Amino acid sequence: MTDSVIGPALDGGLQLDGLKQEELFPIREVSRMTGINPVTLRAWERRYGLIQPTRTESGHRLYSQADIEEVRSILGWIERGVAVSKVGKILAKAAVVKGLPSDVQAEGSLNEWKEWQAHVRRATRAFDERRLEQLYGQIFSSYPMIVVFQDIFMPVWQEFLLHQDKFGQASEWLFLDNFLRGRTLQRSQMSRGTAGACVLLAAIPGECRELELWVAGLLLGTTDLSVSVLALGQPLEELSLVCEKIQPQALVVYSNHPPADDLPRRLKRLALTLDCPVLLAGEASGLAQDSLAGSPIACIGSDGRLMQRCLRQFLAGHLDT
Template sequence: MSDKATHPADAPLYPIREVSRLTGVNSVTLRAWERRYGLIRPQRTPKGHRLYARDDIERIERILQWLNRGVPVSQVRELLDQPRTVEVPEPVAGDWPNQRRHLVAAIEALDLSQLETLFNQCMALYPVTTCLTELFKPMVDELEERWDDQLGATLQRRTLEAFLRTRIGIRLYHANLASHGPTLLIGRLPEDQGTLWDLMIALAASQEGYRVQLFDAPLPFSELPLAVERFKAAALLLCSGQAQRADVIRRQLPRLAEQLEVPLGLYGPVARIRQNDLQDSRVTVLGDDPPQAIARLKALIDA
């Protein structure tokens, strides 16, 4: 791509917020791709606001394709500038699994410095949805399997929760200030052992423009309708990494859904385990993949 824009004068131009909505790449990442890596060069208004043409958006989509194949962002520009006929290579074998292994090793060693480096690197180089799908969720899945019979499991879990609560909490705070989207309440079911699943879904929801109200501890079911009313929430999403008691799933959740005037979604491993128990209820089973769960919930809210 040349340094100077070559867009026709009559071509439509899009502000950064609209480009973020169209591509799923947040504005912070778009600016980083421009300033740090020179991957895109939007036009500027007299006041310095960025304006993107259609070919800029297509270029962003090509950047995402390379990143999703595991190519480091520092190498993407060279690949983008190759002729379009160049065949796209397969992902580097073992790239995402290797990154996950590094993350898991840092957590098991309680190496917060390494964890900080890996987390920041991922969030800077890849879209949030890619980080969640390729790294964070598989990491939590693997760790929860190991934690079943491992000395020090509680220490590792609480350390990771504290780390993510701080980093994701900061992102949620700033995103909520800038967001004009609907409010989403996210909480935990009574027997859930930690906050990993609700933190991941909160990050995915914030990325999609929701204002997120996240509760660290489970609220009594009797107070959840009041929370929905007072926060003017568009939906309530409850999470758990455990199966939960049959009474909670088969009686309390359906009863709660009947009391609400907004959708009630169930997310996390509990949604996969208890799916059949909720087939005839108003509870929406969202699965345990964060971006997919938010997409399903969005369809309900927009309906």
């Protein structure tokens, strides 16, 4: 039997009485939107507790937009090579981080961000750079940089990235990616040289995309801390040479992939060759934290708010490795 629904349809979704007119979707529609078959969606709920859809009185599942975003997030982790049994732990950590600070994550703000995301999505699908530029200016005038990139633009960028197999979305993603890379480079050049202390940011080769690295550099920087982003493809083994020349206050290594088995050994060996501390950031940071416990490598997460705070605490000597 297929899942049925209660209430009138709204823009392809459904409404359930008593749930504040929230837009809800049956499992077959969620399957169509995400490409995940209903059997797998049910397994993620029953076996791993990854999703908790609303139930009708007759027991049929109804998914909110937040549930759908959670499904896409789960899919993104699995496509990166993380076992589905481990995804729940990652999502739980992300949920805690997103609660910092609570005043930023108010429900009203989340709704506003989703509206801006919808505008960005439409402008991208129309390949309308003028409109995208206009939106970029409006969003930047309304929110701090962390919200602009992490909570508005990057989720849309990730959405197009994950669906490049659909006709047209590869071109749409490239259009948005090119636009945002230009703006992050511009923003980085504007802030360069205004701060005293310098931190180097380098990606583990092949483990993140250029825009992710540039955004991380912007979010890590402060008025008194300049972040210099090294080119994508920078060999990990040659970072000691670069640090010897530049003499940064710290080196941040960045990765959004599940850590390889030899990553802790490589990072520990790198730390021995440097005169500055080494930190690991990005999605790999949370996954490698246990294997790096007790080492000189500090893990500072992937959320912009948490990364910046942990970096400052570490440099001030208040963060344990």
